[in-house]
Each structure stands twice: as structure tokens, then as C-alpha cells.
Amino acid sequence: MTDLTILSKYASDALPSEPFRARHLIGGQWLDSADGATFERCSPAHGTCVTIAAKGGAADTDAAITAARAAFDQGDWAFSSGKDRATLLLRVADLIDRERVRIATAETLESGKPISQAMAEIEGAADLWRFAASLARTMHGESHNSLGPDMLGVVLKEPIGVVSIITPWNFPFLIVSQKLPFALAAGCTVVIKPSEMTPATTVILGELLIEAGLPFGVANIVLGYGDPVGTAMTTDPRVDMVTFTGSTGVGKAIVKAAGDTLKKVSLELGGKNPQVIFPDADLDSAIDAIVFGIYFNAGECCNSGSRIIVHEDIAEEVIARIVALSREVPFGDPLNPATKVGAIISPQHQAKIDAYVQAAAKAGAQVRLGGAAIAIPGLSGEFYQPTVISDVTANMPIARDEVFGPVLVVLTFKNLDDAVALTNDAAYGLSAGVWSENIHTCLEFARRAQAGTVWTNTWMDGFAEMPFGGVKESGQGRELGRYGLEEFLETKTVTMRIGRSRTPWIETKAI
Secondary structure (H helix, E strand, O other): OOOOOEEOOOOOOOOOOOOEEEOEEEOOEEEOOOOOOEEEEEOOOOOOEEEEEEOOOHHHHHHHHHHHHHHHHHOOOOOOOHHHHHHHHHHHHHHHHHOHHHHHHHHHHHHOOOHHHHHHHHHHHHHHHHHHHHHHHHOOOEEEOOOOOOEEEEEEEEEOOEEEEEOOOOOHHHHHHHHHHHHHHHOOEEEEEOOOOOOHHHHHHHHHHHHHOOOOOOEEEOOOOHHHHHHHHHHOOOOOEEEEEOOHHHHHHHHHHHHHHOOEEEEEOOOOOEEEEOOOOOHHHHHHHHHHHHHHHHHOOOOOOOEEEEEOOOHHHHHHHHHHHHOOOOEEOOOOOOOOEOOOOOHHHHHHHHHHHHHHHHOOOEEEEOOOEOOOOOOOOOOEOOEEEEOOOOOOHHHHOOOOOOEEEEEEEOOHHHHHHHHHOOOEEOEEEEEOOOHHHHHHHHHHOOOOEEEEOOOOOOOOOOOEOOEEOOEEOOEOHHHHHHOOEEEEEEEEEOOOOOOOOOOOOOO
């Protein structure tokens, strides 16, 4: 471990003198739980309590859904103009910019991610609100005037209704911003449940929504656990749609639970995302992107480039260079602006990561770097070493399952067909990457890879204009882009006769 780049505890005044107090937002009011229950969130890096939150129950969830249903059925927001919705979304974006340091600090304390990364994510989130505002003003249906001389058809796009938004702990503010502004742009009302491990930033967003002037009841927040809060948000017949980001297992459970009421479900789930490196690749760029792709957010990322598929002729060179660069990645206190990789979200998750690594080693894989926890001087939290594992076979669990940690596995291939087969030999299909200076290789791979996103000679570049989502067990539906708005819209056909030429079905007999 001495040859890794480890940053000790950072001298900072960002640790709060007292925990953040988080309450539910229901019908425009900040409320404690009906039964008074609370729960605590401790910093995974520092071990101190940073948030005390209201712990929602069935009564709180029912009240939030009631408020959202009433606000939608009243129609003021659903039938408001695109201009008015856009104006409010732009106001929220400006408030996010104003509160960027506060939001980023809260996210770092609760999630363990580096403060520099959190700051960039909050900036990106504000951009999503601005892009959603542009969609609110340009949303439209279509008309058909070719149905005959006395017929006119109009296709309307209308908000789907009440939406349950359930978000994860790894990107709590960014992911709620991939959903909420698009739902609001469409004219929906919502109930939001953030992860119990990262509730603070969603509560801060609720404060900003109220300050921006969002009508009461349009956006409601219930804090707490999947059972009972998430379960009620998924099964209640007054909810028209559920959008969820998280594990594939929970996503499958949501689909089953929502089936009884046939509500729409949009899912962004797990990934076991490959980067394929051909011999003619620009290795300097590829190695840097591979290291970024696996250690970004400590690998706790659905888009993590957690497996590389490298041509056998260059495999040893690529592995050696990845190991060397991995040693230079700064792991440590997430409050330190120089830190690139912070804490693992919980002791339980750290144990899960390590179990995958130890099982792979026992099965014959070679741990080329890392493979154990890190002790950060001055901190008591959960940290895991940068880990690189070679001699992995495609049937090993570590090559097929989403480990969700800073653990990279290496497989090799002989030719393009082999690389595509390894890429697609997975239950997931979220993203994939290809590195080659031959554009024909890149395009053929992009066409054949079973993934919602394919990056060529880059990794994890994202834009508000480009849709995001997966195939197979990585989910259904899309976020971002115009497709992200369409998820929250229903299509209504209006067929109008504008003349009096309709032929009677039954001829009236003359008297």
C-alpha cells in the first residue's frame, strides 16, 4: 500500500458543528414524520453524524401522493404554458448555481465522493434544468390535414400525471436532476424519495423549488426507506408512473409491483460496461480513460468502465500501464480538493466489493494491484484500494456482476468478432466503449454492441442533449435529450370532422 497515492485527513471547516435536519416536503409544508420517527446518516469518510432525517411511513407517503394528485387534477400546473414552466426551471437553475458549494458539501459528507467531483456534478445538474426549460417551450404535438377534405387530425402531448421519482445514493443530486426538471417541463406533479443514505441534497433542492415559486403540491419529498415509502410510491393507484435509478434487482421488483396497476415504469439500472482496446488505439488516451472510468466516484457508478477487453497482442503492456497510472490516483479525504477517489458508501458495501475480489483470486485470477481496504491517516471511514485483476475468465462472477467499486477486470480478445461476443456476453447493456484509430472498426463495433450508449475513443462524456439509458437488464426508457421529456408524456389523438359530409350509418326513411 505504500506505493499508492494516499492523502491523509484534510484540515477543513466543512464538517458541520451539528447535523443537517431534513424533513418531508408535503403540499408545500416542511413536516416531521407523522409518528415522529427519524434516522441518522453518518459520513462514510469521517464517521460523524452529518444528517438527521425524518423517517417516512405509510401516512407520510399517503399524504404526499394525495398532495401530488390534487395538484395535478386541479390542472393549474398541468395546463400552464411552456413559457411559465420554463421560467420557473431557469430560476431553479440559477438558485442551484448560487447554492453550489452548500449542495456539493452536503453531498460529499453523505456520499463520500470528492468535493471537486461533487462541485462539477452540481454544475452539470444546473445545466440539465436549463435544458429541460428549453424543452418546456418547444414541446408540441402534430397535425394531420391529409385525412380527407372534411377531416382534421391532431395529436396532443399531455403530461402523464403523478410521477414517483426514486433516486439512488451514488449521484443523488445529479440523478434527481435527470428526472425532476423533465417531469416538471412536461406538466407532471411528483413525489420524490431520495436514498436514505443521501437525503440532504434533495431536501435542499426542495427549498430551492419553494423559493423559485413552484406551486405547492407539485413537487413533494418523502424521506425514508424503500419499505414502506418506496413500496407505497410504486403500488398506489393514484400514481401514474414510476421512474427509478438503482440496482437491477430492485428495478425488477418495481416492475412486478407496478404491474397490478399497469402504471408506466422507467428504469435506469446496472451495468458491467466494457472498454475494448484494439492494437492501433491511442494508448495514452485509452489508459487515462480506463483509469478514470474505473475510479471515478470510487467505481460506484452505473457507467463505470469496470471491465476492459484488450487485444491479446497488447494486453501485458496495457495492464502494466494501467497499474502504474493507478498508483498515481489520489485516494483520501473527500473534502480535500486534490482527492480523486473518496470513501465507499458503507461498511456493508465495502465488504461486498472485497468478497468479489477474494472470490476471483481464489478462482485463479491475478490481483495485479490492490485487493484490500485502505487505512487513510486521520480518518475512520471506508476506503478501498485501486484494484486491477487480470487472468479473468468470462464466466467468473467478477466479470459478469456489477461490483460497484474501484475494481477493474481484464479480459483479452483475438479479433473484432471475439471482442463483440465478449461485449455482448452479459446480462447488462448500459454502455460500451471502443478504442481504435480505424473509424471502420469503431463504427462496426458501435453497430454491433448491445448497449444504450457507445463511446468511441472517449469514455463517459455526457451531454444534456443526448439520451441516456440501457438495454437488456440495464433498464427501460431513456433520460435526457428530447427522449427524456417524452417519457413523461402521454399521446392523445383528437379526430375532428370539420364538414357535414358524413355518410349516415342508418338511412332515415322518409315519412
